[in-house]
Amino acid sequence: MRAAWQRLVAVLSAIANWRFFKPAVFLACAYPLAQMSYRFWTLYTERNPDAFGVDPVKEMLHETGETALLMLLLSLCVTPFRRIFGINRIQILRRMVGLWAFTYGVAHLSVYSIFDQNCYSLSTCNVDAIWQDILKRKFIFMGMLAFFCLLLLALTSTNGWIRRLKKNWVRLHRVVYVAAGAAVIHFIWIQKSDIAVPLRWAYWLAALLLFRVFWYIRKGRPAGRKPVTA
DSSP states (O other): OHHHHHHHHHHHHHHHTSTTHHHHHHHHHHHHHHHHHHHHHHHHTTSOTTTTOSOHHHHHHHHHHHHHHHHHHHHHHHHHHHHHHOOGGGGGGHHHHHHHHHHHHHHHHHHIIIIISOOSSTTTOOHHHHHHHHHHOHHHHHHHHHHHHHHHHHHTOSHHHHHHHTHHHHHHTTHHHHHHHHHHHHHHHHOSSOOHHHHHHHHHHHHHHHHHHHHHHHHTSOSOOSOOOO
C-alpha cells in the first residue's frame, strides 16, 4: 500500500513539475469559454440556430454559471491537494484558476445583464430594474453576492496588493468561501424542483470546508498564514 502511494505521488509530482503544466491547465480552463464563444457565433450568424438548444439564454446562463462554480471549487482544491500529496508546485495554479472563475462569473453576469435585462447600451440598461430584481429574487441576490466577492478577490490578487496588505491579504481572501457558499446557494435556489445537481456542488464545498477544519485542528493554528505570490 505504501509503495502504491509513493508511486502515485511520484506520478503526480512529475505532472506538476512538467514545464508545460501551467500552460496546459490554462488552456484547459480556457477551452469551455472558447467552445461557448464559437457556439454563440454560430447562433448569432444563424449557422446553427440550435447551438444552445430551445432556450439559448437559459442554457448560456447555466453553462457560464456552472463553469464559474467549477473553477472556483477547483481553486479551493489546490491547497488540500498540496497538503495531502506534499506537492508544493501545485500552488502556482490557485490564483490562475481563481481568476478563471472570475472570468466565467463575468460571462455569466454579462449574459444576464445583456439578454435578460436588455443592457445592450447605457440607454437601454435600466439599473433600477436590475436593482429591484436583486432585492425581490433571493437567488439573484446570492448570485450578485458571489460575483462581488470574486470581484474583490480578483482586484486584490496582484503581487502589489499582497505586499500592501501583508497578513491581512490572507484574511481578506478567505472571502472566497463566502463566494463559493453564495454561488452554491444561488444554484440551489434557482432550481424550481430538482436540486440533485446543485447539491453535488454543495457536498463538494462541504468536503473542502471539513478538510480545512480538520487541518486547523491538526495544526492548532489557522491554515495558510503565508500569502502565496505565484
